[in-house]
Amino acid sequence: MNGAKALWATLANHGISTVFGYPGGAIMPVYDALTFYPxxxxxxxxxxxxxxxxxxxxxxxxxxxxxxxxxxxPGATNLVTGLADAMLDSxxxxxxxxxxxxxxxxxxxFQEADxxxxxLPITKHNYVVRDVxxxxxxxxxxxxxxxxxxxxxxxxDIPKDIQLAAFAGQIPAPQxxxxxxxxxxxxxxxxxxxxxxxxxxxxxxxxxxxxxxxEITALARAWDIPVITTLxxxxxFPASDPLWLGMPGMHGSVAANRAISxxxxxxxxxxxxxxxxxxxxxxxxxxxxxxxxxxxxAEIGKIVRTHVPVRGDAAQAARLLAEGAQPLPRAEWxxxxxxxxxxxxTPGHWGxxxxxxxVVDRLxxxxxxxxxxxxxxxxxxxxxxxxxxxxxxxSGGLGTMGFGLPAAIGAGxxxxxxxxxxxxxxxxxxxxAQELATLKMYDIRNVKICIINNSYLGMVRQWQELFHEKxxxxxxxxxxxxxxxKLADAYDVPAYRASTAEELPGAIDAxxxxxxxxxxxxxxxHEHGVFPMVPAGAALSEMIETEPARxxxxxxEASEA
Amino acid sequence: xxxxxxTPDHLLSILVRDEPRVLTRITALFGRxxxxxxxxxxxxxxxxxxxxxxxxxxxxxxxVEQAMRQLEKLHDxxxxxxxxxxxxxxxxxxxxxxxxxxxxxxxxxQIAEDxxxxxxDVGRHALTFEVTGDExxxxxxxxxxxxxxxxxxxxxxRIALTRGSNAxxxxxxxxxxxTQTLQPVLSAEPREERAREVPNLF
Ligand SMILES: Cc1ncc(C[n+]2csc(CCOP(=O)(O)OP(=O)(O)O)c2C)c(N)n1
Numbered sequence: 001m002n003g004a005k006a007l008w009a010t011l012a013n014h015g016i017s018t019v020f021g022y023p024g025g026a027i028m029p030v031y032d033a034l035t036f037y038p039x040x041x042x043x044x045x046x047x048x049x050x051x052x053x054x055x056x057x058x059x060x061x062x063x064x065x066x067x068x069x070x071x072x073x074p075g076a077t078n079l080v081t082g083l084a085d086a087m088l089d090s091x092x093x094x095x096x097x098x099x100x101x102x103x104x105x106x107x108x109x110f111q112e113a114d115x116x117x118x119x120l121p122i123t124k125h126n127y128v129v130r131d132v133x134x135x136x137x138x139x140x141x142x143x144x145x146x147x148x149x150x151x152x153x154x155x156x157d158i159p160k161d162i163q164l165a166a167f168a169g170q171i172p173a174p175q176x177x178x179x180x181x182x183x184x185x186x187x188x189x190x191x192x193x194x195x196x197x198x199x200x201x202x203x204x205x206x207x208x209x210x211x212x213x214x215e216i217t218a219l220a221r222a223w224d225i226p227v228i229t230t231l232x233x234x235x236x237f238p239a240s241d242p243l244w245l246g247m248p249g250m251h252g253s254v255a256a257n258r259a260i261s262x263x264x265x266x267x268x269x270x271x272x273x274x275x276x277x278x279x280x281x282x283x284x285x286x287x288x289x290x291x292x293x294x295x296x297x298a299e300i301g302k303i304v305r306t307h308v309p310v311r312g313d314a315a316q317a318a319r320l321l322a323e324g325a326q327p328l329p330r331a332e333w334x335x336x337x338x339x340x341x342x343x344x345x346t347p348g349h350w351g352x353x354x355x356x357x358x359v360v361d362r363l364x365x366x367x368x369x370x371x372x373x374x375x376x377x378x379x380x381x382x383x384x385x386x387x388x389x390x391x392x393x394x395s396g397g398l399g400t401m402g403f404g405l406p407a408a409i410g411a412g413x414x415x416x417x418x419x420x421x422x423x424x425x426x427x428x429x430x431x432x433a434q435e436l437a438t439l440k441m442y443d444i445r446n447v448k449i450c451i452i453n454n455s456y457l458g459m460v461r462q463w464q465e466l467f468h469e470k471x472x473x474x475x476x477x478x479x480x481x482x483x484x485x486k487l488a489d490a491y492d493v494p495a496y497r498a499s500t501a502e503e504l505p506g507a508i509d510a511x512x513x514x515x516x517x518x519x520x521x522x523x524x525x526h527e528h529g530v531f532p533m534v535p536a537g538a539a540l541s542e543m544i545e546t547e548p549a550r551x552x553x554x555x556x557e558a559s560e561a
Numbered sequence: 562x563x564x565x566x567x568t569p570d571h572l573l574s575i576l577v578r579d580e581p582r583v584l585t586r587i588t589a590l591f592g593r594x595x596x597x598x599x600x601x602x603x604x605x606x607x608x609x610x611x612x613x614x615x616x617x618x619x620x621x622x623x624x625v626e627q628a629m630r631q632l633e634k635l636h637d638x639x640x641x642x643x644x645x646x647x648x649x650x651x652x653x654x655x656x657x658x659x660x661x662x663x664x665x666x667x668x669x670x671q672i673a674e675d676x677x678x679x680x681x682d683v684g685r686h687a688l689t690f691e692v693t694g695d696e697x698x699x700x701x702x703x704x705x706x707x708x709x710x711x712x713x714x715x716x717x718x719r720i721a722l723t724r725g726s727n728a729x730x731x732x733x734x735x736x737x738x739x740t741q742t743l744q745p746v747l748s749a750e751p752r753e754e755r756a757r758e759v760p761n762l763f
Contacts, residue, residue: 116582117582117585120582120585120586120589121589121593124634124636125635125636125637128581145636149634150634296634297630297633298627298630298631298633298634301623301626301627302627
């Protein structure tokens with residue numbers, strides 16, 4: 001057995017069934033050895049960034065490790081965006097890269113890049129394997145690190161000579177995930193005391209709570225506390241529950257942002273108070289005593305002052321906090337929240353929001369919904385009604401355009417029986433559009449792509465409109481966009497188009513009814529904003545609730561005339 | 562404007578696995594988050610595979626706690642000791658080259674003797690002293706010599722150990738007798754052990 005086979009044997013032993021990757025010179029022994037391990041499926045994407053995002057999609061949908069693979073130099077550097085994305089969103093990811101032979105490392109050899117140096121700040125940990133005897137142990141350790149505690153990406157760089165070297169040792173078995181430290185009982189007691197005295201409590205749950213949905217739901221109902229789910233936490237609390245207030249932050253709901261601004265106790269579970277959530281920190285939850293539960297001690301007190309820090313697993317902490325709960329009469333608070341909730345606008349007239357709503361209204365509770373990045377992402381986050389966690393696959397922390405399609409492929413491959421819908425913009429879709437080939441190659445049938453085509457880099461255009469006096473600099477795509485239906489056709493992906501509210505329902509029906517993966521392009525008006533919006537640097541209470549009137553904004557058509 | 566308060570210094574010992582890029586990982590973490598390292602010294606320990614870094618950072622308590630919690634997450638970090646929480650001994654070695662002339666030679670030597678400093682190099686116009694001590698002693702020594710004309714100084718950076726018989730490196734860090742490798746970052750139980758080294762950890 002050589003190092004390359006030892007790698008596959010270790011991956012197989014750890015139950016890895018699927019690896020997304022792209023071959024090249026420095027990883028050829030690994031691809032050669034792959035032919036001996038039919039139990040592991042390799043999925044050839046059309047770009048290493050696609051491989052990384054597909055592995056992320058797999059991991060975000062299942063909670064299990066995603067694995068991606070690339071050759072040295074340009075292959076490895078193409079993984080970088082995916083690794084940074086996985087780091088910020090705490091996604092368990094293993095990246096395997098080939099590298100030039102050990103004796104060439106550090107000599108600027110052909111296709112050499114110092115990938116461990118490059119990825120140092122965007123991985124949880126990384127390794128260069130210097131001795132074949134260490135290879136399986138390192139891979140096993142990398143898997144353990146990626147999955148344990150706060151999950152994250154780990155990279156293992158394997159020089160070509162190590163892949164070829166003879167290996168005679170044991171292939172390690174997977175280790176149990178270490179248990180999270182139990183939350184401090186004293187801290188829990190203080191938290192309960194605060195909740196008991198709260199008149200306007202609110203709970204806020206993030207991506208660190210995805211696997212604690214049942215406990216969090218029980219906790220909220222036991223204390224009768226309204227729940228806000230962050231962009232990363234959508235689905236952790238059922239949207240149909242009257243206690244749900246929506247998403248907080250820059251494009252959060254009126255109810256969520258007002259509740260935070262008024263709350264006297266804020267219980268945060270598994271979230272990191274990102275600046276898109278808090279707005280201006282000094283104006284965040286100004287009246288609230290903050291209880292923060294997180295597995296990662298470094299997150300507690302990092303951004304906001306915390307009155308009761310609780311280090312621990314969200315599920316365990318939620319279960320313990322629910323003990324001795326006493327729902328208190330908070331009729332006034334509930335009435336206030338309901339009034340704010342009533343301000344939720346549903347997009348009434350034709351536009352991006354209308355189209356996104358029409359699509360997300362057709363989702364079934366088990367369906368996966370991925371998004372790319374931009375206005376369509378915020379609209380989907382605002383309008384989709386998730387009943388379960390791990391159905392919303394999106395790039396929250398890094399905001400990576402090009403994430404949507406490959407992530408939907410990865411999630412869809414993890415759950416082939418489930419519909420994997422992706423909403424993308426005309427801009428971001430083109431960053432990884434070549435992954436349509438991956439759909440074709442593996443005859444993937446459950447990926448449903450919806451492009452919201454506003455002919456603009458819409459989100460940037462919105463900021464230019466609001467904060468740069470409508471100087472629309474380098475955001476117009478209308479003259480150069482491809483014909484998306486023809487583009488899909490070139491990859492044998494059936495495609496549909498709707499350009500009016502009347503055409504949309506029929507197009508959605510045909511798109512979803514097609515037994516194959518299919519694409520739907522919805523052509524929408526060019527200028528359309530996402531509201532509510534908290535301008536960058538403002539406090540949540542300074543939210544702009546509805547779209548300002550737009551007196552004859554200049555359009556490219558108008559300037560052509 | 563309030564007059565600027567000098568930010569306090571914090572003395573940390575960080576025990577790390579002796580592997581490539583450890584130093585980069587640690588200093589990069591400080592750098593990225595904007596914590597300024599005032600002094601850094603690294604050396605091996607009595608345990609093969611474990612190195613010890615002494616870092617002096619300036620910043621208020623919150624900054625230092627955040628730095629420690631970020632450090633604690635690194636796979637390479639075995640243990641962090643914040644010396645402000647216990648009694649410790651610390652030392653720094655400094656080489657000081659002072660200008661002399663026939664009139665000042667005796668006086669300079671006398672100051673050095675008072676500080677139990679050794680002469681390590683004698684030139685016609687300069688003497689080089691070696692002085693070891695804690696920060697106060699070294700600062701006082703340099704201040705005494707300053708009027709004569711300091712030509713060059715080089716400091717090693719501070720190093721520290723906790724006082725008493727407690728060893729800073731817990732026994733479980735190491736497989737006794739076995740291969741030269743650390744236990745894989747010490748599995749679940751010792752990880753918690755490390756967490757307890759971070760102060761105020763709930
Ligand atoms: C890789 C990358 N480059 C640039 C950006 C900045 N950015 C954020 S949203 C956006 C516009 C996205 O436009 P589009 O994909 O058409 O979606 P829309 O906002 O119109 O829905 C841009 C350029 C980004 N998030 N990611």
